[in-house]
Amino acid sequence: MDDWLSDLLALARQEQLWRPGDTVVAAVSGGPDSMALLHMLHRLAGPERLTLVAAHVDHGFRGEESAREAESVRQYAAALGIACQTVRFDLPAYIEETRMNAQAAAREKRYAFLHEVAANYGAACIALAHHADDQAETVLMRLLRGTGPGGLAGMAMKRSEKNVELIRPLLRTYKADILRYCEQWAVPYSQDSSNGQKYYTRNVVRLEVLPYLASFNPQIAQSLVRLSELASAEDDWLEQETKAVFERYTTKQHDGCQLNRKALLGLHVALQRRLIKLILSYIGLETETTSFDSVETIRLAAADGAASTWSFDVGGGARFLREYDNLVFIRQERPGMTSRQSGYAYVVPEGTAMLNLLEAEAELAFEEMAASEASMPGSRLEALFDAEALQYPLTVRNRIPGDRMQVLGLNGTKKVQDMFVDERVAPSRRDVLPLVIDANGFVLWIPGIRRSRHAQVQATTSRVIRMTMRQAAELP
Template sequence: MEPLKELMESVLAVAAEHELWAPHDTLIVAVSGGPDSVALLHVLHQISVTRMPLTLVCAHVNHGFREESREEAELVRAMAAGLDLPFELAEFDIPAYAKSSGLGPEAAAREKRYAFLIETAHRYGARGVALAHHADDQAETVLLRLLRGSGPSGLAGMRWKRTEKKVELIRPFLRINKTALVSLCASEGLAYAVDASNLQTHYKRNAVRLELLPELEKHHPNIRQSLLQLAEITGAEDEFMEEATAKYYEEIVFRKNGQSALERRAFAAMPSALQRRLIKLILNYLSADTVALDFPKIEAVRRGTLQHEPTTWSLDLGGGIVCRREYDTIRFSSKPSERQASYTYRLTWPDSRLHIAEIGKVLTMEILNKEDLRVQGEDNGKMTAWFDRDALVMPLTVRSRLPGDTIKVMGLNGSKKVKDIYIDDKIPSSKRAAIPLVCDGLGNIVWIPGVRRSAHAVVGRHTASVLFLSLEEEV
């Protein structure tokens, strides 16, 4: 069978098995320009024109790491044009973002890349984003997580699909190795880019790919297949256990006033394999900061719950969560936060600098002509914002957060609670009190520095004067 037809049959089989898409769905195809994603684009395109009607959109991210990045973007653009597909491009300065955010280069690139792909999916009304991760990537992922000490959820590796912000991230190539994808590109005459950074072993994944796996293959030639089988088996069992845990959660956990609690006797009656999972599930519902919860903390809760003595104790689990035992009741709740300083300042021109003593920051206001604005596209992650001065109701006020605060978010019909935005953005509760809110003269929140700006007074074609705001640490 021809390589293209063989890959198409394999992809169609897993798509049906895991319900990756349905006829007439729209899919965003993430194409880096490497052989894996080039093969993915062409396989899905061939499926869409010969086997199943699909609407495809080609999306590429220029991370700004290498000089060749622009050439790769043009390669992908030309590829999309050749297939008569829409093309979406995002360009980021990831080195600068990594420095400002404190993230590593890989984590910073991933965060920006996925945010762009999901936002693109929302704009096109797409069901999912197709990613080119393949069998070799899966084997590397499982081995990395094994070395890290992951439990079953981690050893399941990458999933065929998972949902993030109402968009499905799908991976149709997880049973196909890289050799087959490179062979397809060769047989079909498909041009692709080669990323030289993939040979740099100071990246953990590259070291596993180039050094550790080849060494293991000397002792166990089928190590990659064994890791793939481990992921398949563990993934299916993990899904079953997650469903069972969810049922226990509904049956024995009761929630009230932002707390979750359970009775010790009901917990002890659970299968021990599910007890740790239930604790993690409770904590996930309580806080977005549970990434800090490691095995020892979860085990301390489990053992403390099962032991007869002591009957009262308290454990600080980090992430703003405390677990308390009160005789036969186990309670999980947020730590009582320190009382937030309440403040309100009025900001009117020509007052150009406002010192917010309560949080140690300075808000600067500047009036610019539109042609003097040297910014290309607003980034909600930055501590700057600009508004149409004539459309903005003055005077501005800067204040601390109040219960029930809402903001009219750009691109969203209606308003959203500030609290929900903080949760969605995984902003730790300990940092929320240090974020001021900027309001217009009608009391509308127009900017949450570093988080969101509102849909009010957007700079547009008819803007004559721009109000530029920035927030920085007080020196």
């Protein structure tokens, strides 16, 4: 085995790119990089017991030229005894229909086809022919557009997508070495004429920007690749730390998650930013498009001097709320769904034993017993009422504007809204917490907050109703 294969095999084992016996789909454009990769994998197929499938996409941009490339790939795969799947797309028509960027549209269709081929053959991985010069271009382009440490990592040697591993075996090999390999092994390849056209940003970076920077540092490509490897390792470590913090500090809920403000402030600023992005990703936001400003807005909203109640539309169906010391991240309701804050009301006839409150993520129990057997409430989530003094049917609902309660121990009435503020009830919870109302419209009890002076248990009371609210975390 020559140095080429020895190095590739060592890299594959180090990075666990494949396992012996795997089926590998090789994405082959017809250029020198992908044709060399196909040839290398073919030479390794025997010792590694790999089953290879070549997959080629004709995007329909270059007419006869791209048709010739497709035929050359088919012929070379046949000469190597490798199964070959090809497809031709009418990308110009697709772009006109979707209004997508040409490169984004081409990538979308290309990767969809590669995944389809992988699924049809039961492949474990898709091999892509990106090389070290591609990596240098990617890092530089991200620098020019503005990126964080994760962006500096560039393309990954290996990453999972749709239950298949995307692998890049040539990511540490430079273009010049690939061309020498093609010459040494007489590997045929085509030259894509569009690679010389400067209306693509990557082509401008490759043809003009990198050569200009090389006048200051002849090893600029190597420097950028080295930067990507350093950033990748550090990004991976930080990501592991962030996931550990996420599991330690966040509380998952049915529509998002929350964490304590002081827990966030206790982290290093780098972990604060990463944790915010990880939470946004957890609730379904595409964080690749989340701006630094959005993350920083959320981070600064947790500061001691910031408003104690505040909300921010992050975009993409995500919303952030600061509610005193709670930081809440929620998925907003999809179109056509009824918001949990749109209001609810349940009629409770006499004799009801249990009421499930989906909107409040709780249940309310009603238990009748002799007054002599009733113990005092153990918390503000329990309350006792004189069974004979209760006016049925009761209603359990969320608050409505103007609600007031005749609070036990106070003269007159007090606004429910003011009680919520006094008790520091989070704004997002104020519209879902239940109020127990009697048939006369009096607010009897707000579980966890206060009870009214109506239907008090007296010395003459013979039977009582014990109401108990259990929250979702306490339910079996």
